[in-house]
Amino acid sequence: MDRTALASTVAACKALIDTRFPEDGENGAAAMLLKDGTVLTGTAPDAFNxxxxxCHETEPYCAAYRLAQRIVASVCLHRESGGRTVVLSPCGVCRERLAVHGPGVLVAVADRQDPTTVVWKPLKHMLPDYWMTVFPDETARGWTA
Ligand SMILES: [Zn+2]
Structure with missing residues (x-):
């Protein structure tokens, strides 16, 4: 994977947080790198309920589908009050959504010693016992336990 493209994806995510939410506060965003090199970003509105x-990933995820593009990497960041930005690994729902793009999709997780540092992992490493691994067609596509 192109390290520069991955770094640009993280930078785009941070830039969205800083431009959309210039005031201090708890805010987040997501960014996804597409197969054609495009970086899509998104953030999630608050609701009364x-x-x-x-999830922040919803907007770029749907846009990738609209553009008929494969997602190759996904990052979600959360800026805490005071400015520290931590990496949020994809939730279970987002992992399931990203699975459509294959077991090799790279997802950003927090470094265990420094949650502000991105560590990239293939989605299949996040889902070692993924339910699709029992189906032979899926193991042929790379979903192996
Ligand atoms: Zn999610």
Missing amino acids: PSVEV
Whole structure:
């Protein structure tokens, strides 16, 4: 994977947080790198009822589908009040959504010693016992336990 493209994806995510939310506060965003090199970003609106809120990844995920592009990497960042920005690994729902793009999709997770540092992992390493691994067609596509 192109390290420069991955770094640009993280930078685009940080830039969205800083431009959309210039005031101090708790905010986040996501960015996804597409197969053609495009970087898509997104953020999630607040709602009165938190149960209807969506993940930051939702906007770039849907845009990739609209553009008929494969997602090759995904990052989600959360800026805490005071400015520290931590890496959020994709939630279970986002992992399931990203699975459509294959077991090799790179996802950003927090470094265990420094949660502000991105560590890239293939999605299949996040889902070692993924439910699709019992189907032979899926193991042929790379979903192996
Ligand atoms: Zn999610």
